[in-house]
Amino acid sequence: MKKIISGILLSISLFNVGIAQVCSGSLGDPILKVTFGSDATPKGPLRAGITNLIYTGSGCPNDGQYAITNMSFGCWGNSWHLMVGDHTGDVGGRFMIVNASPEPNTFYVDTINGLCGGVTYEMAVFIANILRPSSCGGKGVMPNLTFTIENLSGSVLHSYQTGDIPLENQKVWKKFGTLFQAPAGVGKLILRIVNNAPGGINCGNDFALDDITFRACGPIIAAQIDGRQVAELDICENVQQPILFAAQLPTSFIQPRIQWQLSLDSGKTFTDIPGEQSTNFLRKNTPGGSYQYRAMVYEAANASSPACRFSSNITIVNINPMPAQTAPTKFFGCAGSDFYLQSVEGTGLSYQWQGPNGFTASVKDPIITNITYADSGLYQVRIITDRACERTDSFYIRVYPGTYLSAGSGGTICEGEEIALRAQGEGQFRWTPSTGLSDSTSPNPKAHPIITTNYQVMLTNRYGCKDSAEVVVRVNPKLGVGAGPDRGMFEGDTLILQGSVTGDPLDFYWLPNQWMNDAKLLKPIVSATDNIRYTLYATSKLGCPIQQDDVQISVYKKLRIPNSFSPNGDGIHDRWVIENGNTYPNGSVSVFSRDGRLVYTAKATAVNWDGTLQHKILPVGTYYYVIDLGINRPLVTGWIWLVR
Numbered sequence: 088m089k090k091i092i093s094g095i096l097l098s099i100s101l102f103n104v105g106i107a108q109v110c111s112g113s114l115g116d117p118i119l120k121v122t123f124g125s126d127a128t129p130k131g132p133l134r135a136g137i138t139n140l141i142y143t144g145s146g147c148p149n150d151g152q153y154a155i156t157n158m159s160f161g162c163w164g165n166s167w168h169l170m171v172g173d174h175t176g177d178v179g180g181r182f183m184i185v186n187a188s189p190e191p192n193t194f195y196v197d198t199i200n201g202l203c204g205g206v207t208y209e210m211a212v213f214i215a216n217i218l219r220p221s222s223c224g225g226k227g228v229m230p231n232l233t234f235t236i237e238n239l240s241g242s243v244l245h246s247y248q249t250g251d252i253p254l255e256n257q258k259v260w261k262k263f264g265t266l267f268q269a270p271a272g273v274g275k276l277i278l279r280i281v282n283n284a285p286g287g288i289n290c291g292n293d294f295a296l297d298d299i300t301f302r303a304c305g306p307i308i309a310a311q312i313d314g315r316q317v318a319e320l321d322i323c324e325n326v327q328q329p330i331l332f333a334a335q336l337p338t339s340f341i342q343p344r345i346q347w348q349l350s351l352d353s354g355k356t357f358t359d360i361p362g363e364q365s366t367n368f369l370r371k372n373t374p375g376g377s378y379q380y381r382a383m384v385y386e387a388a389n390a391s392s393p394a395c396r397f398s399s400n401i402t403i404v405n406i407n408p409m410p411a412q413t414a415p416t417k418f419f420g421c422a423g424s425d426f427y428l429q430s431v432e433g434t435g436l437s438y439q440w441q442g443p444n445g446f447t448a449s450v451k452d453p454i455i456t457n458i459t460y461a462d463s464g465l466y467q468v469r470i471i472t473d474r475a476c477e478r479t480d481s482f483y484i485r486v487y488p489g490t491y492l493s494a495g496s497g498g499t500i501c502e503g504e505e506i507a508l509r510a511q512g513e514g515q516f517r518w519t520p521s522t523g524l525s526d527s528t529s530p531n532p533k534a535h536p537i538i539t540t541n542y543q544v545m546l547t548n549r550y551g552c553k554d555s556a557e558v559v560v561r562v563n564p565k566l567g568v569g570a571g572p573d574r575g576m577f578e579g580d581t582l583i584l585q586g587s588v589t590g591d592p593l594d595f596y597w598l599p600n601q602w603m604n605d606a607k608l609l610k611p612i613v614s615a616t617d618n619i620r621y622t623l624y625a626t627s628k629l630g631c632p633i634q635q636d637d638v639q640i641s642v643y644k645k646l647r648i649p650n651s652f653s654p655n656g657d658g659i660h661d662r663w664v665i666e667n668g669n670t671y672p673n674g675s676v677s678v679f680s681r682d683g684r685l686v687y688t689a690k691a692t693a694v695n696w697d698g699t700l701q702h703k704i705l706p707v708g709t710y711y712y713v714i715d716l717g718i719n720r721p722l723v724t725g726w727i728w729l730v731r
Contacts (some may be wrong), residue, residue: 089692091380108247109264110209113384114358115303117206118201118394121280122298122386123155133183136677138195140185150286151188153386157181159217159295161671164375165220167293170667174213174260174297182297184217187230187286195280199236200299204271209304210234210247210278211264220254224304227291229253231283235676236267244270252294260297266304268446272704305336305397310382323476327406330370336400342387346396354401357381375408385509410436410470420462421489421552426455428466442466442484483581487550491594494544494556500633501631502565505535514548519638534560563629566590570638571625575718578644581614588625590700595625616641618670643718644670651728654698663696663727665714673717678710686710691717698729707731 092532100452124130132142132155140153147162148154157179159170173180185194204206210232218227226389229251236245247265270278278301286292320330336343347363352358357379360368370380382399389395411431415492420426430438440448443464446455455462463486471477495509503584509532510516521527534542571585586609599682600606602615613621619642624635647666654661668674674691686700691714698705707730714723 091370108209108266109262110207110266110304111212112304112306113308113397113399114209115305115383116393116398117300117302118298118719119197119199121300122173123296123307125173125177125180125181125499126157128181129133130181137197139192139204140188140194144720146184148184148186152186153194154184155181156184159184166219167217168213168215168219168255168258170217170258170295170730174215177489180297182295185229185282185293185296187282187284187285189288189293191283191285192279193279193281193680195278195296197278197299199276199278201272201392201394202274202276203267203303203389203392204227204273206271206389206395207266207268207304208301209264209266210236210301210350211262212280212299213260213262214246214249214252215258215297216252216254216293217258217295218254218291218293220256227254228284228286228289230292232263232292233283234263234265235277235279235281237271238276241277244276253282276534288549302652303383303395303397306339307404308337308382308397309335310399310402311335312594316400317402318400319405321405321407321474322531322671324375324408325476326408327372327476329372330379330404332370332382332402333369334366334384336366336384338700339382340386344385344387344390346383348381348384350381350401351376353377354379367423368463370404373406376408378404378412391494401436405474407472407474410472411476411566412478413468413482417527417549418482418484418488420484420549422457422459422486423457423489424552425514426458426484427484428453428455428468430468430470433470433472437471438465439469439471443527453633458484458486462486478624488548489552490546490548491553492544492546492556494558497542497558497560499561500535501565501627502537503535503565503627503632506560507532508534508542508544508560509533509559510546510556512546512554514546517545517547518546519543535561536560538562551614563627563631564590565631566592566625566627566634568623568635570621570624570634573639573641575641575643576613576615578616578642581612582640583610583612584621584623584638586610586623586631588623590625591627591628592628596621597625598622612638615640617642622668641671643716646714646723647669648712648714648723648725650726651730652698653693653730655731661697663694665691668692668694671716671718675715679711679713680705680710681708705729 092457134167141151141153143154146154146156146159157172173179173182183228192578210687216230228570231251233246233248234245237243250622284292306623312330334345345364347360347368348357349360378393379401381401383396385396410433413431438449439452440453444461463484466482467479469477469479490512498506499504508531516528516530518524518527518532523534525533541559545553545555547553569587574582576582597603597606597611603615604612608731619640620637622635624633626633637714644667650661654662668691671691676689676691676694678686680686680688686705687696710727712727
């Protein structure tokens with residue numbers, strides 16, 4: 088650097104009080120940057136050795152404590168200002184809150200690495216006095232900090248004192264800083280921050296810190312376009328031209344070197360542009376996007392150390408994309424119908440339409456109502472972005488004869504019935520849905536849907552013009568009639584039929600009504616004396632066919648079992664026959680001798696025993712029968728006297 092900078096630094100006393108000394112030239116990238124993180128970074132205390140204060144996870148630290156937070160409110164009876172977000176206004180950005188120790192002390196120590204000898208650096212920090220003026224009876228202690236830069240042996244090389252940081256009526260972040268020239272041959276120094284004011288029982292001395300930085304400070308470096316500095320350029324992608332940047336270097340550099348850099352993330356990170364190391368840099372055309380450019384200048388002797396570089400002003404080049412292009416195509420309209428013109432979607436777009444027959448419009452999707460043959464022709468739309476980039480799209484519309492469809496109104500049927508649909512017009516028909524239709528391409532199909540259905544019929548003429556109509560077929564559901572399960576009953580007993588009717592019946596009744604207390608009841612009482620089949624009929628209020636269901640009632644009559652018979656051939660009681668056994672179709676009969684031997688078995692419906700076993704006459708005596716009725720009833724047992 089020129090000796091004039093050294094002269095300025097020599098005129099600065101070892102302790103500078105009150106007035107912040109910030110870089111008025113060009114700054115380099117920070118070699119120390121403490122932001123205290125954000126919601127996107129892990130939360131917790133500072134690393135060991137940075138501070139002697141005690142960490143607390145609360146946003147309201149006690150005396151001798153600190154917090155790393157993005158929000159602090161309601162502390163100590165609202166004696167502190169509401170603190171939300173860091174000094175840049177980022178709601179998620181964190182900062183350090185200090186509640187001072189009772190005695191003045193060093194509360195922050197950090198190491199500065201990568202220094203270049205002879206280079207001037209700016210040390211800066213943002214501080215806010217968070218005590219409200221009305222707190223502490225209006226006599227709160229004001230923070231007073233000293234920043235010292237020391238070598239590794241502890242010798243103070245430079246010092247700066249903020250003086251009392253005044254109270255404010257609201258949260259105010261203030262930048263405090265100092266300039267310092269690094270000694271030759273020294274690459275590492277210590278930054279120490281001392282709180283000169285007391286805390287504890289002395290009310291006040293509560294403050295917040297954010298963005299501690301240490302960065303190279305040099306003479307002004309100007310990156311220019313056409314001889315002037317430009318902060319931002321907006322260029323449409325389709326009309327961009329190469330841009331020539333030029334760096335204006337001050338004469339204070341001995342052997343200046345230059346490196347042009349590019350950022351694609353809104354200035355968060357810059358990378359070297361390969362081969363661009365002269366004062367002039369020609370930016371070539373690029374796809375749409377936002378590009379940031381700067382020149383980094385340094386002495387040749389410091390080429391290997393990024394910490395010794397100085398940044399020019401940043402120029403933002405916004406290459407604004409063109410509106411998306413509507414797919415070029417030919418359209419056709421149908422005379423007598425409305426035609427919908429459609430353009431590309433997007434935010435911040437405006438539209439200017441023009442076409443034949445005096446057509447103009449300024450909306451995205453205009454409508455040509457009741458299009459005619461005179462509306463055929465070329466349509467154009469200018470699509471303009473909010474950055475004045477534009478594209479023109481064209482559409483050719485040809486108008487063909489339209490078509491007209493007439494259709495019947497449908498009708499109402501009962502479930503299971505069908506109805507003929509009616510449609511008229513020139514062209515091809517298509518009915519949807521096809522469910523329940525005899526032919527979905529016929530103008531007059533038969534429909535037999537099981538539920539109410541809205542049918543749409545589409546008519547397409549030979550030009551592709553269409554017309555449609557809707558036909559509704561309402562279906563009255565048939566009644567649900569249930570006579571109940573088949574039943575059985577014993578002679579002399581009664582039972583209740585379990586009839587049911589769902590839907591909207593007009594009337595219901597049972598036939599025959601024999602042995603029934605009331606044929607107009609769904610659940611009548613039956614006292615049948617013989618097998619009978621009942622039918623439940625139901626008529627619909629909607630005029631649908633009568634529905635019916637049957638139930639079989641089986642009557643189990645009392646068995647008449649002879650206790651003797653004489654198979655001697657005289658024609659009197661020659662066989663053992665059980666009367667009414669035919670009413671137990673699933674029943675069975677077994678006969679055993681006194682010693683338990685089975686001598687006869689038959690179905691209950693066919694008992695006719697002649698007193699023999701395998702055609703041999705059984706002896707006179709007592710035999711025992713077991714009858715299984717086959718209806719989940721107890722077995723019937725008894726004895727028979729066989730005589731000759």
